[in-house]
Every structure is written in structure tokens, then in C-alpha cells.
Amino acid sequence: MLPLKEKDKPIVEKLLTAGCCARCVLRFCCVSVQAAYRQAQHETLKELQTFIMEKENNKVQDSADIKPHDTELSQTVEDPPCKRAKLDPIEAVQSETDAAAMVTLKKEPSVCVVCLGILQDLCGPDQAVKMAETVKAQNYEFDTLVLSVSLPAQLCVREHSCWLHVKKEVRQKGLVLDKDDVIQVKEAFKWIMQGLVTRQLEGVAVVSKSPFEVGVEFTHPDTESDCHFLAKCCPDCFRPTKNKQSVFTRMAVVKALEKISDGKFLEHYPCPPSEPSGSCTPQDIQCLHVSVFIAGRYNKFCRSLPQTPWVIDGERRMESSVEELIAAPILSAFRADGFNFSSSGREDVDVRTLGNGRPFAMELLNPHRSRFSKVEMKQLQETINKSSDKIRVRDLQIVTREAMSRMKEGEEEKTKSYTALVWTQKSIENEDISFINDIKDLTLDQKTPLRVLHRRALAIRQRVIHSMNVRFVDSHHFYLGLKTQAGTYIKEFVHGDFGRTKPNLCQLLKTDTDILELDVESVDVDWPPPIPE
Ligand SMILES: *[C@@H]1O[C@H](CO)[C@@H](O)[C@H](O)[C@H]1NC(C)=O
Ligand SMILES: *[C@@H]1O[C@H](CO)[C@@H](O)[C@H](O)[C@H]1NC(C)=O
Ligand SMILES: [Zn+2]
Numbered sequence: 064m065l066p067l068k069e070k071d072k073p074i075v076e077k078l079l080t081a082g083c084c085a086r087c088v089l090r091f092c093c094v095s096v097q098a099a100y101r102q103a104q105h106e107t108l109k110e111l112q113t114f115i116m117e118k119e120n121n122k123v124q125d126s127a128d129i130k131p132h133d134t135e136l137s138q139t140v141e142d143p144p145c146k147r148a149k150l151d152p153i154e155a156v157q158s159e160t161d162a163a164a165m166v167t168l169k170k171e172p173s174v175c176v177v178c179l180g181i182l183q184d185l186c187g188p189d190q191a192v193k194m195a196e197t198v199k200a201q202n203y204e205f206d207t208l209v210l211s212v213s214l215p216a217q218l219c220v221r222e223h224s225c226w227l228h229v230k231k232e233v234r235q236k237g238l239v240l241d242k243d244d245v246i247q248v249k250e251a252f253k254w255i256m257q258g259l260v261t262r263q264l265e266g267v268a269v270v271s272k273s274p275f276e277v278g279v280e281f282t283h284p285d286t287e288s289d290c291h292f293l294a295k296c297c298p299d300c301f302r303p304t305k306n307k308q309s310v311f312t313r314m315a316v317v318k319a320l321e322k323i324s325d326g327k328f329l330e331h332y333p334c335p336p337s338e339p340s341g342s343c344t345p346q347d348i349q350c351l352h353v354s355v356f357i358a359g360r361y362n363k364f365c366r367s368l369p370q371t372p373w374v375i376d377g378e379r380r381m382e383s384s385v386e387e388l389i390a391a392p393i394l395s396a397f398r399a400d401g402f403n404f405s406s407s408g409r410e411d412v413d414v415r416t417l418g419n420g421r422p423f424a425m426e427l428l429n430p431h432r433s434r435f436s437k438v439e440m441k442q443l444q445e446t447i448n449k450s451s452d453k454i455r456v457r458d459l460q461i462v463t464r465e466a467m468s469r470m471k472e473g474e475e476e477k478t479k480s481y482t483a484l485v486w487t488q489k490s491i492e493n494e495d496i497s498f499i500n501d502i503k504d505l506t507l508d509q510k511t512p513l514r515v516l517h518r519r520a521l522a523i524r525q526r527v528i529h530s531m532n533v534r535f536v537d538s539h540h541f542y543l544g545l546k547t548q549a550g551t552y553i554k555e556f557v558h559g560d561f562g563r564t565k566p567n568l569c570q571l572l573k574t575d576t577d578i579l580e581l582d583v584e585s586v587d588v589d590w591p592p593p594i595p596e
Contacts, residue, residue: 180342
């Protein structure tokens with residue numbers, strides 16, 4: 064039995080006559096019992112037809128129950144009995160008989176004027192099988208899934224037209240009912256499909272929030288022009304945007320429909336909507352898993368490896384990069400479509416990163432696998448370590464999107480330690496060594512280095528060298544250890560960059576100095592947390 068009341072009769076009748084499918088009729092009667100949508104549509108149709116016929120047979124008693132058609136639209140509460148007396152029973156019964164006759168005449172199963180077939184032949188066991196097969200073929204790891212449905216924008220126009228067609232009757236149902244109380248096509252589609260999909264996927268729950276999304280999209284090219292009149296009525300609603308092929312997005316159409324007056328709408332669009340020539344076209348089913356974030360620290364042991372692919376004028380300069388070496392094994396383990404790499408600062412192509420390494424994080428896009436145990440993460444780390452002797456990775460772990468921002472937080476305040484191999488023109492004396500060793504918290508003014516001026520704005524920034532220590536190699540070479548504020552340009556401090564960094568080592572030692580090698584010894588960012596061995 065359908066949960067319909069006497070007051071639904073005029074709505075059912077009007078909608079069936081207008082060419083709505085049985086399930087759309089339930090929607091406009093605001094039926095929220097999910098089971099009613101799940102039963103076979105021809106059963107529902109039969110029940111609806113019987114429902115109106117009952118009225119036909121009991122017309123005498125029923126006539127008292129029929130709402131007068133001239134009731135004010137705003138009247139949403141029960142009519143007082145005196146109003147009912149105004150009704151002319153003969154005329155009312157006459158029009159109902161016509162409508163009922165038309166409904167019974169319409170035996171041909173036609174495409175619904177509102178849902179364009181989506182709640183008819185486009186949802187049911189066959190679609191569930193197709194969906195499940197697509198999902199299984201892509202071999203995702205998931206416990207639950209969320210179904211997302213994308214409908215053609217013109218469906219909103221048809222829905223609106225149909226709403227205007229029965230607005231009066233719906234409001235007369237007695238409760239304060241509005242367009243928002245009509246069950247949405249999307250909602251009904253999900254109610255029908257959820258259980259069917261679960262059955263096909265061996266019990267995987269279809270829920271309203273899940274990291275794994277299965278998207279179905281319907282288009283209906285024949286009726287796309289349904290929306291076009293709205294652009295004339297509300298040009299502001301349809302501004303071209305960069306990424307969309309059409310200005311008639313669902314959002315824009317909904318906005319325009321909110322603005323347009325009923326009168327204006329009815330001038331431009333048939334009410335009820337006209338019959339379409341065919342059903343919607345289902346597009347390929349799209350599966351998408353939310354991004355997984357992974358973090359760790361890397362060492363770089365090679366002086367000819369850029370951090371990211373180095374491409375100049377479309378041509379690759381170095382065969383590999385830190386991010387590619389790290390990403391390749393991770394991408395294949397997570398079976399992700401792509402990645403987005405970021406790190407706490409970066410080193411030049413000729414600079415090594417030693418010590419505990421540099422924190423990095425990666426967003427893995429559309430991972431087909433997303434759960435890894437501690438042991439599996441360790442194995443992945445080992446795979447990366449063994450894949451190349453240019454890099455190593457530690458503290459590899461899955462993190463949240465929110466945690467990732469910790470890496471960039473307060474980056475400027477952090478300290479970094481370096482070792483530079485320095486050459487001096489004059490020979491190094493003991494006094495030079497102790498002079499350098501005694502310097503504490505030296506503030507530098509650094510003009511943007513010449514070597515990065517092509518990609519960074521010219522500016523002067525202040526950075527602090529907290530301390531330095533000298534390790535003598537020979538009279539013209541020493542290793543200079545530096546503890547500095549993050550972001551200090553070390554190479555420029557050593558050679559002076561034509562006086563653009565002040566003070567610099569040439570000034571301090573009163574001779575020409577140059578930097579031969581540079582290593583990052585530590586990046587003092589306490590994220591990600593260390594993983595105990
Ligand atoms: C990569 O990350 C940046 C910054 O976090 C973000 O703006 C960009 O959209 C991301 N790219 C992808 C493909 O997710
Ligand atoms: C990978 O290399 C790093 C750096 O040498 C080391 O700390 C880590 O334990 C290694 N991990 C594995 C699993 O080999
Ligand atoms: Zn329908």
C-alpha cells in the first residue's frame with residue numbers, strides 16, 4: 064500500500080495526466096517512505112491508477128473531500144467546512160472523469176516529463192550490476208562508498224514547471240509544504256540504488272559520507288535548450304567561468320529559478336513540461352578516492368640531483384629528481400593517479416641534505432589503496448631506500464591533510480645547520496679561525512641573489528647566522544659549519560654576491576672567499592614525528 068492520503072488524489076491525477084512517472088508522482092506527493100520508491104515502478108503505477116479510480120467509484124462521498132480549485136494559494140491549513148460547500152460537485156466530478164480516462168488511455172510506457180527516465184529504466188538492478196562491475200574492475204580498497212549523482216541542469220527547469228503545475232494542490236495538503244518538501248530526484252535515485260548496489264558488492268554499505276565515491280552522471284542533449292530562456296530573464300546568473308564548458312550549470316539554473324517570477328516562467332516555458340523523445344544517457348561511472356597524505360624526511364646524497372624535475376624550454380635537464388625518486392615507489396604502492404609534493408624548504412641541485420633529512424609531504428591523488436600497516440610502511444621505505452643510492456627516506460607515515468600544514472608553520476623561525484667547504488685567497492691564520500668561531504647572532508642583509516632574480520622579486524631580507532665553527536683542511540680550505548635562521552642564502556654569505564649580501568665572509572676575513580661544496584646538516588622542523596625503528 065502506498066502511503067497516500069485522500070488529499071493526494073488531485074496531485075496524483077494531475078501528474079499522471081501530465082506524463083510524470085509513478086516515482087515522480089510519489090516525489091511530488093512528498094512521500095518519504097523509501098520502500099515506496101523501491102517497489103517496481105509498474106506496480107506503483109498500477110496502485111496509483113487504482114487509487115484515482117477509487118475516487119471515481121466513491122464520487123458521492125468523495126466530493127466533500129475534494130478541495131475547491133479556487134482556494135487561495137497561500138491557504139495551507141485545513142479549509143473550514145463552509146468553503147467546501149462552494150464546490151460545484153458536477154463540474155469537479157466531470158473534470159476528474161476526463162483526467163482518469165486520459166490516465167487509463169495512456170498505456171504506452173513513455174519517458175517521464177520530469178526525471179527524463181532517470182527514475183524509470185535508468186535505476187534498477189541492471190544499473191546496480193553495471194555499477195558494481197565498474198567498481199570491482201578498478202580494484203579499489205574500500206569499506207563503504209558514497210553514491211554521487213549528477214543530473215542534467217534542465218531537470219531543475221522541468222521540476223520547477225511541474226511544481227507550478229501542482230503547487231496549489233500540494234499546498235492544499237494541509238501542512239506547510241513548499242517546493243523544498245518535494246523529494247529530490249537524486250534522493251529517490253539513491254534510495255532505490257543503495258540497497259541494490261550493496262547487494263552487488265557483497266555487503267559494502269552505501270553511506271552518505273565516505274572517502275570513496277562512485278559517481279553516476281546523466282545527460283540529455285535533446286532538452287539542453289530547456290534552460291536557455293533563463294539566460295534572457297536573468298543574465299547575471301549565467302556568467303562564463305573558466306573551467307565550465309557551458310554557462311548552464313545546475314547551480315546557475317537553480318539561482319535563476321529562485322529569481323524568476325512564476326508569471327515570467329510560465330510565459331516562457333510549458334507547464335507541465337513537454338514530453339521528451341527519449342531517456343537520459345548515462346555517462347561512464349566515475350570512481351574517486353579522496354587523497355591520502357604521506358610524510359617523511361629525505362636525505363639527498365648526490366650533487367647533481369634537483370629537487371623537482373628540471374625543465375628548461377620544455378627540455379629536461381637532469382634525468383631524475385628527489386620528488387620523482389621518492390614518488391615512484393609510493394605511487395605504485397598506493398596505486399595513485401598522481402601526486403603533489405611539498406617540503407620544508409628546498410636545496411639547490413648541487414647541495415646534499417644529510418643528517419636527519421628534510422621533512423616532506425605528498426598528496427596522493429585518487430589512491431586505489433589507502434591502508435598500510437606499520438610493517439608495510441617500513442617495507443615501502445625500504446623499497447625507496449633500495450631504489451637509488453642518491454636518496455634515502457625515513458619516518459615515512461600517513462598523515463592528515465591538516466597535519467601537513469604543520470610543516471609550513473613557522474618555517475621562517477626554524478633553524479637550519481649547514482657545512483660549507485670554503486676556499487680563501489690568502490692563507491688562513493689561527494686568529495681568523497677564532498674570530499669566526501666567536502661570532503654569534505650575526506644579522507645579514509641579503510638582496511635577492513642574482514642567481515634567483517629571474518624568478519623572485521628584488522628585495523632585501525634580513526637573516527641571522529646564530530653561530531659558526533671552522534674545521535681547518537689546509538691553508539686555503541676549511542669547512543665552515545653554520546647554524547642559521549631558515550631561508551639564509553649560504554652561498555651568497557660566503558662569496559658575497561658582488562656585495563649584495565652584507566656582511567659576508569670576504570669582508571669578515573678581508574680576502575676573496577668562495578664556496579666549493581654545501582651540505583644541509585639538519586632542518587630543525589619537528590614534523591613529521593619520528594618513527595621509532
Ligand atoms: C597541489 O598542492 C597545491 C598547494 O597545496 C594546491 O594548490 C594544488 O591544487 C594541488 N594540486 C593538486 C593536483 O591537487
Ligand atoms: C632508509 O634509510 C634511512 C636513512 O639512511 C634510514 O634511517 C632508514 O632506517 C632506512 N629505512 C629502511 C626501512 O631501510
Ligand atoms: Zn519521473
